[in-house]
Amino acid sequence: xxxxxxxxxxxxxxxxxxxxxxxxxxxxxxxxxxxxxxxxxxxxxxxxxxxxxxxxxxxxxxxxxxx
Numbered sequence: 001x002x003x004x005x006x007x008x009x010x011x012x013x014x015x016x017x018x019x020x021x022x023x024x025x026x027x028x029x030x031x032x033x034x035x036x037x038x039x040x041x042x043x044x045x046x047x048x049x050x051x052x053x054x055x056x057x058x059x060x061x062x063x064x065x066x067x
Contacts (some may be wrong), residue, residue: 001061003042006031013067014046018060024048025067034058 026046034042042058
């Protein structure tokens with residue numbers, strides 16, 4: 001998956017499967033490009049149904065599906 005591919009999930013309810021097997025679901029509220037992050041790695045932020053925010057870095061993502 002590339003940084004540019006992350007943008008198609010912004011504003012949608014998604015299911016993210018991480019490389020460690022963890023599965024997170026929620027609303028993708030933000031995509032941060034690598035040059036705006038420290039370290040310079042792209043990420044997405046999801047809002048799980050239970051509340052709060054979770055940032056997932058691009059190298060941690062195995063797959064994303066729209067729900």
